[in-house]
Amino acid sequence: MNWKRLLIGLFALAMFSVPATAGSFGAYGSYWNSDEADTSWGGGARVGFTFVKHLELEFHGTYFPNFSAKVFLQNVDIKATPVDGGLRLNLLPSAIVNPYVGAGVSRYFLDSDQGEIDDKSGWYGEGGLDFGEKNSRAFVEAMWRKLDTDIDLGVFDSHARFDGVAFNAGVLWRWGK
Secondary structure, three states: OOHHHHHHHHHHHHHHOOOOOEEEEEEEEEEEEEOOOOOEEEEEEEEEEEEEOOEEEEEEEEEEEEEEEEEOOEEEEEEEEEEEEEEEEEOOOOOOEEEEEEEEEEEEEEEEOOOEEOOEEEEEEEEEEEEEOOOEEEEEEEEEEEOEEEEEEOOEEEEEEOOEEEEEEEEEEEEEO
16 A cells, blocks of 8 residues: 555545644654664644544654664665654643643655665654643654664665654644634
8 A cells, every 4th residue: 555645645534524623733843863873853744633622633744854874884864754643642631731642653754865765654652741821832742753664775785773762842823622
């Protein structure tokens, strides 16, 4: 199955079901520290739809332009774009400070300056806080990202694990109740 089509279909389904009682949209900066690659800074956007008071269906996409991994004594520059979809449990959604936890699946779109790198699916877990008044809020969160992929440099194939923690901080706007 084509993962891009599946993600686009899920996003379209979520957008057509916007009669959800509430939702949110946000933008953020991100830092990802992975196991077998250097760290990278990036940025992204998120959208969420609240169907019941404490449960939110969320989607986010982040762009990390500057990963570098060492493969057979060669530095390979990697660009990563994870697109995530999952559920988030808001523990105190109407409070000034709302702690939350969540988990979901990710599709990693990967590109390298040398050889070939496989796009893969993975998963994530998150925990964070959003804080502020009614509609305009800020948030900070930590995400554990799980990604295993293969890098092909001609005659050399290498398995790479880019598991690691990502930190996101940004602003979000809520609508509805």
